[in-house]
Amino acid sequence: MHKKRIAITLLMIICFLTACAQTPNSEERNGVMVAAGGDSYHDNQENKEETEDSPSVVEATEGDLTESIDNSVEEEILKILVGCADVKIERTINAAGGSMLFIDADVNVDGIERVSQYEYELADITEEKRAALFEAMFSEHAETAVYDELNDVWTLDIDPEIRNYFLYQINHSNGGTTIPGELIIVLENRYYNLYPFEDNRLASLSDSKVNITLDEVTAICGQVLESITDTDDYVVDYVQAYGNNGRRPYYKIVFKRILDGMPVTAYNNFIFLYDNNGIERLTGSLFSTKEIGLEETILSPEEAVNRLKEQTAFLNFDGESQVTVSKITLEYVVTITPAGKILATPVWRFWLGEDEEERCFFGHRILGIDAITGELIWEERGQTM
Numbered sequence: 001m002h003k004k005r006i007a008i009t010l011l012m013i014i015c016f017l018t019a020c021a022q023t024p025n026s027e028e029r030n031g032v033m034v035a036a037g038g039d040s041y042h043d044n045q046e047n048k049e050e051t052e053d054s055p056s057v058v059e060a061t062e063g064d065l066t067e068s069i070d071n072s073v074e075e076e077i078l079k080i081l082v083g084c085a086d087v088k089i090e091r092t093i094n095a096a097g098g099s100m101l102f103i104d105a106d107v108n109v110d111g112i113e114r115v116s117q118y119e120y121e122l123a124d125i126t127e128e129k130r131a132a133l134f135e136a137m138f139s140e141h142a143e144t145a146v147y148d149e150l151n152d153v154w155t156l157d158i159d160p161e162i163r164n165y166f167l168y169q170i171n172h173s174n175g176g177t178t179i180p181g182e183l184i185i186v187l188e189n190r191y192y193n194l195y196p197f198e199d200n201r202l203a204s205l206s207d208s209k210v211n212i213t214l215d216e217v218t219a220i221c222g223q224v225l226e227s228i229t230d231t232d233d234y235v236v237d238y239v240q241a242y243g244n245n246g247r248r249p250y251y252k253i254v255f256k257r258i259l260d261g262m263p264v265t266a267y268n269n270f271i272f273l274y275d276n277n278g279i280e281r282l283t284g285s286l287f288s289t290k291e292i293g294l295e296e297t298i299l300s301p302e303e304a305v306n307r308l309k310e311q312t313a314f315l316n317f318d319g320e321s322q323v324t325v326s327k328i329t330l331e332y333v334v335t336i337t338p339a340g341k342i343l344a345t346p347v348w349r350f351w352l353g354e355d356e357e358e359r360c361f362f363g364h365r366i367l368g369i370d371a372i373t374g375e376l377i378w379e380e381r382g383q384t385m
Contacts, residue, residue, distance in 0.1 A: 073297055076297035084109045084301060089104075090104050091309070095312045098321070101315065102323070103328075109329070109330050112260065112330060115262075115371075118291050119292055119344075122287060123285075125183050141156065144156060154169075158191070163191065164189070164191035166189050167186075167190050170185065179334070179342055184283055186281075194242065195242070196252070200242045201240055202242060202244060205241045205251075205360065210243075210276055225270055228286070233259075234257050237254045239253050240254075251272075251273070253271070254382055255271075262332050262346075264331070264332045265332065265347075268382075269284060270284030294372065298372060299372075305369075307376075324353065325367070326351060326353055328351070332346060346370075347369065347370055347377060350367045352365055352367060365379075366380070
């Protein structure tokens with residue numbers, strides 16, 4: 001609607017200037033000046049015939065204006081991204097409950113190709129993808145999987161005597177905010193209890209008792225993910241280690257899709273749980289995107305910090321007296337508008353933690369400012385089981 005008003009306004013200006021440039025024949029009728037008749041019509045027709053073959057001097061269309069606006073927005077965003085080079089932000093913000101938020105963070109926009117906005121579209125999970133996943137996970141044993149038509153699940157035995165088996169099913173989210181109707185792949189070993197709760201999470205990845213290197217673990221998980229989607233579009237976003245107080249050790253590896261050089265934080269990113277026996281659990285949703293573009297530029301990181309400060313009344317750090325932000329990045333976060341529209345929208349992400357290990361530890365806690373609306377995003381993703 002905004003673009004159409006611009007187009008209409010420009011056309012009115014052009015018409016006005018054209019009218020001013022000509023002096024039409026006129027006459028007074030009852031005290032009112034009106035265009036005169038007579039030969040003026042024929043004169044105009046002759047002038048029209050003489051100029052019809054001439055090139056148009058000014059031709060404004062809505063498409064031209066849209067392209068001009070898009071280019072202007074892209075240029076403004078590019079200036080913001082270029083201006084982020086070597087930027088460090090230091091700020092102390094009073095949060096709710098007496099907590100203090102210390103921002104001592106470099107702004108990192110490396111690798112970002114462009115910034116836009118997308119509609120988030122659900123994707124089907126086909127039987128072909130299920131078969132490809134089993135082949136990648138179980139190799140020649142994939143053929144031993146059994147389909148339970150009544151419950152619409154697949155099972156694959158590892159050790160029937162102790163009821164050690166894998167279960168495959170398509171679920172909806174069983175907790176927390178999520179996309180209505182989104183389907184989630186769940187493939188898990190039902191024998192082990194990996195206890196995926198916060199008191200089982202290790203403070204440091206180096207404390208993990210998993211005896212396979214993290215590089216090997218992420219490579220294996222990436223190969224499995226490749227069987228159902230393009231692995232080139234996905235990268236490891238963060239890793240957490242579990243296994244406190246003698247419990248079974250494992251890694252939690254979170255993969256996110258990359259779009260325009262930025263990770264997409266969805267509600268159901270792909271998550272692998274990997275222990276000394278290999279992958280014990282895989283969950284995640286497939287999706288596609290449709291670009292809708294931006295009609296205005298994004299906030300700068302400094303403006304995002306100001307918006308964050310304005311909304312500190314909504315920040316509750318659960319009794320923690322001090323919380324540190326040590327990195328600021330730009331990423332796409334999937335959100336649901338009040339009208340129910342599902343968008344992947346650019347967000348300035350404030351990473352909690354003083355260093356890389358702490359940022360991984362708090363990787364599921366999303367603190368951000370919508371780079372378009374300035375609204376606060378403060379929630380957890382990837383913790384529902």
